[in-house]
Amino acid sequence: MSRPQLRHWIVAALMAAAAVLLAGPAHAETESQTAEAPAEAASAPAFTAKGADTCLKCHDEDTAVPVLSIFKTAHARAADSRTPFAGHQCEACHGAGDTHARGGNKDPVPPIRNFGIGKDTPVAEQNATCMACHQGGHRTQWPGSAHDRADVPCAACHQVHAPRDPVMTTASQPEVCYSCHRKERAELMRPSAHPVNQGKLACSDCHAVHGAPGEALLASPTVNQTCYRCHAEKRGPFLWEHAPASEDCGLCHAPHGSNQAALLVQRPPWLCQSCHAAEGHPSVAYTGRGLAGTTASAFLLGQSCGNCHSQVHGTNHPSGATLTR
Ligand code: HEC
Ligand code: HEC
Ligand code: HEC
Ligand code: HEC
Ligand code: HEC
Ligand code: HEC
Ligand code: HEC
Ligand code: HEC
Ligand code: HEC
Numbered sequence: 001m002s003r004p005q006l007r008h009w010i011v012a013a014l015m016a017a018a019a020v021l022l023a024g025p026a027h028a029e030t031e032s033q034t035a036e037a038p039a040e041a042a043s044a045p046a047f048t049a050k051g052a053d054t055c056l057k058c059h060d061e062d063t064a065v066p067v068l069s070i071f072k073t074a075h076a077r078a079a080d081s082r083t084p085f086a087g088h089q090c091e092a093c094h095g096a097g098d099t100h101a102r103g104g105n106k107d108p109v110p111p112i113r114n115f116g117i118g119k120d121t122p123v124a125e126q127n128a129t130c131m132a133c134h135q136g137g138h139r140t141q142w143p144g145s146a147h148d149r150a151d152v153p154c155a156a157c158h159q160v161h162a163p164r165d166p167v168m169t170t171a172s173q174p175e176v177c178y179s180c181h182r183k184e185r186a187e188l189m190r191p192s193a194h195p196v197n198q199g200k201l202a203c204s205d206c207h208a209v210h211g212a213p214g215e216a217l218l219a220s221p222t223v224n225q226t227c228y229r230c231h232a233e234k235r236g237p238f239l240w241e242h243a244p245a246s247e248d249c250g251l252c253h254a255p256h257g258s259n260q261a262a263l264l265v266q267r268p269p270w271l272c273q274s275c276h277a278a279e280g281h282p283s284v285a286y287t288g289r290g291l292a293g294t295t296a297s298a299f300l301l302g303q304s305c306g307n308c309h310s311q312v313h314g315t316n317h318p319s320g321a322t323l324t325r
């Protein structure tokens with residue numbers, strides 16, 4: 001035996017020994033579960049005797065959904081007693097699969113619980129399976145939320161077999177959402193937009209996707225509170241508030257994106273004039289007609305209200321009553 005061959009042999013032998021050591025207790029556990037099983041089995045279908053080992057005889061990385069990569073995820077931490085792999089393994093999610101496993105060579109194959117859009121397993125049953133372990137935390141708001149009401153399965157967003165679930169990563173999340181939310185895809189492609197497509201923030205930084213008490217699944221109870229999570233300097237309190245800014249950022253900004261600079265819903269001066277009446281000083285854009293106490297000012301020609309009223313979000317300057325400083 002050459003040295004490299006010898007080394008391979010030793011490594012292989014060590015790995016085999018390790019596999020026996022690791023597999024031993026796991027099998028013992030599965031067996032002890034099946035020992036309890038008969039009581040359950042009286043009415044319900046039976047679990048397989050060997051759990052994942054049985055399933056993996058027929059399902060592996062080459063099937064449509066690569067199955068093995070689940071072993072790289074949090075679900076496969078058998079040492080964590082809360083995970084599927086500490087219990088019935090594959091069948092903790094897919095349901096008791098003895099009949100399926102035994103008939104897996106026949107045509108048609110006996111059914112087993114399956115996840116995703118358009119699968120035979122009803123969405124309510126799919127989601128109840130996940131919720132059996134995940135009803136806490138963010139999911140307390142799930143029942144009755146927009147996605148629950150619309151019968152969206154957990155697996156429409158989550159890929160539990162993937163080594164990294166795309167919806168959990170800022171950069172890959174938008175594509176998951178866009179598969180259903182086309183309008184938002186278009187909005188976030190506009191010239192001025194929150195840099196979601198650039199991976200700087202995620203939809204889920206503004207939206208509590210599992211459910212929220214307020215409108216549009218916003219992460220905070222109101223639009224403004226959601227914006228303040230990142231734009232805290234706009235919160236105030238200000239000595240001189242601008243009423244619309246304190247009320248709803250969405251009066252002037254399109255939260256996803258816009259064709260105007262700074263996500264504005266319209267360009268100033270028309271934005272401003274949508275609320276400020278045509279009477280008196282501020283009325284006429286692009287001319288100086290009616291500017292307080294002066295004749296026509298070159299300032300105004302082709303310019304915007306913001307040139308003078310720069311503090312549209314509110315100001316603490318003692319003489320900032322008209323939001324000019
Ligand atoms: C004897 C081989 C065999 C065994 C063992 C087996 N399966 Fe299957 N399974 C199949 C075949 C064949 C299909 C249908 C073709 C396909 O989708 O790959 C299938 C389909 C599935 C599906 C998709 C069902 C659907 O409705 O689309 C799931 C999920 C599944 N198996 C999970 C499991 C799990 C979990 C186990 C272990 C408890 C298991 N299988 C054991 C052969 C097997
Ligand atoms: C038997 C219990 C159990 C079931 C069933 C279960 N999970 Fe989990 N899941 C866990 C545990 C435990 C963790 C790890 C939590 C932790 O690390 O705090 C986890 C983690 C996760 C995570 C976070 C993964 C990460 O990388 O941080 C997601 C997403 C998830 N599960 C989704 C699902 C979905 C979707 C389903 C249904 C298809 C499901 N789970 C079914 C127990 C379960
Ligand atoms: C609309 C898409 C979507 C749906 C549907 C969805 N999730 Fe999530 N889920 C996410 C996103 C995005 C995150 C990461 C950001 C966050 O935690 O809000 C996440 C995170 C998680 C996590 C890990 C973080 C945590 O809160 O512990 C778990 C577990 C989870 N989801 C379980 C579920 C379960 C169970 C369901 C079905 C009842 C479900 N999800 C339905 C998008 C979704
Ligand atoms: C945490 C729950 C969970 C566990 C544990 C789990 N699966 Fe899955 N499985 C899913 C979900 C959800 C899908 C749908 C695709 C996805 O989300 O990645 C799926 C998809 C599949 C598919 C593809 C079905 C199809 O549509 O063609 C097979 C086959 C499968 N799983 C087999 C297994 C096997 C084998 C194991 C054990 C090694 C296992 N699963 C463990 C939740 C789980
Ligand atoms: C499988 C399709 C699907 C996927 C994937 C999906 N959604 Fe949804 N979403 C819906 C449906 C259907 C509704 C309810 C109908 C509606 O209001 O448009 C909804 C509603 C919403 C709402 C609330 C709208 C309202 O007016 O109350 C928000 C916000 C939302 N989704 C965000 C997201 C985000 C963020 C993601 C990605 C993490 C996502 N969705 C992934 C289908 C989906
Ligand atoms: C900067 C925060 C922010 C980000 C990032 C964001 N949204 Fe929104 N989204 C909002 C606000 C604010 C609303 C509107 C709430 C209102 O006025 O009703 C909204 C509304 C929605 C609605 C409901 C639209 C309607 O017509 O009722 C959906 C669906 C939605 N967002 C999906 C998404 C998706 C998908 C992403 C990621 C691709 C995303 N959002 C990213 C803040 C955000
Ligand atoms: C999760 C953090 C986050 C939240 C929440 C958030 N934003 Fe932003 N916002 C950003 C980032 C990042 C930028 C880009 C800053 C840059 O490019 O320097 C930005 C930029 C902006 C811009 C300036 C765009 C420009 O071209 O100058 C406006 C206006 C804006 N956000 C409004 C809002 C509004 C309104 C809300 C609430 C609906 C909100 N933001 C919520 C992170 C956030
Ligand atoms: C009355 C209309 C109006 C309202 C309401 C409004 N904004 Fe603005 N916002 C503007 C205008 C106009 C600009 C462009 C100013 C410029 O070009 O310097 C702007 C610019 C911004 C910018 C980018 C430049 C900067 O100042 O950082 C951010 C961020 C921003 N707004 C956030 C918000 C948030 C958060 C809210 C809600 C608290 C809000 N805006 C409410 C009109 C408004
Ligand atoms: C959604 C409606 C709305 C929009 C859009 C709007 N404003 Fe206002 N603005 C108000 C309200 C309401 C007040 C408070 C009026 C009052 O207290 O009498 C106000 C007050 C002001 C004041 C202080 C006036 C005073 O007498 O104290 C100035 C200056 C002002 N706005 C400028 C602007 C500019 C510049 C824009 C465009 C960037 C703008 N506004 C867009 C509604 C709006």
Ligand code: HEC
Pocket residue numbers: 269272273276280281282283284285292297299300303304305306307308309322324
């Ligand atoms: C050349 C600078 C300048 C420009 C441009 C300008 N303003 Fe003014 N505006 C002022 C000054 C200075 C005052 C304070 C006048 C006073 O105290 O009598 C004022 C006062 C106001 C007031 C409060 C006084 C009132 O009439 O009730 C409003 C509202 C206002 N401007 C809105 C606007 C709007 C809307 C635009 C754009 C169409 C605009 N302004 C453009 C300088 C300007």
